[in-house]
Amino acid sequence: MKKSRQPTINDVAREAGVSKKTVSRVINRSPLLNEETRAKVEAVIARLGYVPNPQARALALRRNFLIGVVHDNPNAQTVLRVQRGILEVLRGTEFELVVRPVDRGSPTMLEDVRAFLERQRLFGVVLLPPISENDALAELCDSIGCRYVRMGSAQLDDPDHMVASNDREAVKEAVTYLIEMGHRHIGLVQGPHGFRSAMERRAGFEDALEAAGIPHPKSLVADGNYTFDSGFQAGVRLLDLLPRPTAIFCSNDEMAAGVLHVARQRGLDVPGDLSILGFDDTTLAAHIWPPLTTVRWPVSSMARSAALKLVGGLDGDAVEEPSMFLSTLIRRASVAPPRG
Structure with a gap:
């Protein structure tokens, strides 16, 4: 008995009456789609039983479907909240998250990060403070074609590569x-x-x-x-x-x-x-x-925006995500007027 052919992205595009690029955007949850188009394509994907092949797509892109977090941050809570924010964006997509701590004081830090990025063939990377403040690290990512977004407490880069707080x-x-x-x-x-x-x-x-x-x-x-x-x-x-x-x-x-x-x-x-x-x-x-x-x-909102700046523009289109986030005072019980 002849085995039935697995549906392809071309089949989905033809059935839905859209381009392959649009199907790709649906698969990767790009924000650059209206809900009507998204629903139509998702219905065709479900009807045909189409399952994306991440290996084939990774070969075509010459990148793996991996988003990295590179940090040298002594505060574990900050790193955890960044991971949660990014994972909210990646949930349901082909992307996975990898985390790499580094030593910003090491004379080989740049070489270590380069080796990590090239070995993993990351689709993109989020750089946490304080190493995000290192312009040479941003230039390194750019030179090897790895998308990057820098997180920080001040504007360090152009909006496509930056999320900052006030x-x-x-x-x-x-x-x-x-x-x-x-x-x-x-x-x-x-x-x-x-x-x-x-x-x-x-x-x-x-x-x-x-x-x-x-x-x-x-x-x-x-x-x-x-x-x-x-x-x-x-x-x-x-x-x-x-x-x-x-x-x-x-x-x-x-x-x-x-x-x-x-x-x-x-x-x-x-x-x-x-x-x-x-x-x-x-x-x-x-x-x-x-x-x-x-x-x-x-920080979680900043991390979500950073991830969307990376994966939302999968097909080369700019993604309109905010770059500046406002911190707010939360009043609880540890402050009162001084005695007398």
Whole structure:
């Protein structure tokens, strides 16, 4: 008995009365389609029992259906939220996600990333901060024909290759809230040196104090590296000061949790004796006690947009996805007016 021929993308296009390019867009969930066309093509795919052949398509594209995330980020929560955002876009498509940590301090970082991209033949890659701030890395992706999108806390590239947040303005608004609550002696736990996010968030902090005419001595600034332990150590240093600050802004929630732990150890009431403000709005922020007032960083939305910029333009068409995302202040129970 002769085996029936498997339907092809040409069969689907002919039956639906559309081009192969349109069928490809439907398969890859491109946003560049109206719902009527999408529904018509999906109905034909279901009726014919067409199953795309990713190996054949990968050969035609000279790329695998893989989206990469390359990062050197000490905050595991950030990396996890980026993955979730990207996977929302990839669900139901032929694409899969691969994640590659790197060491930004290594003299062979660029060579290591090149080897990874060429070995995996990635369709595209999302670069996380702080390595996304490395122009040479973006130029490397471009030189080998790998699509890329850079995530960051400021505009680093043209809109097709960038998703960014307004960290400086968001932190200024958050610290202004502390000032409006009556705080004048405010500590800062800043992020790691070399991170653009740390620079932008410190600048927003300083903008708020300057606008209010509040001096800020260096003694009220402590270094951190976006981890709980660094927040704990920064909290020890700031809470050893006399007088100690009545409020502390931390450049991410992990460090804010570390400061809160020190305050608890010392018998301080939060927010009665000390107000604490974070940045990110990770799940941690709502689960600790008291729940943390923080700036919501829209990292999952940024990751979704980054993925759409990569896979939505599969057939070479530009995708209209936003490049700038606004962070917002989330008011919870860790901030109150200072005593007296």
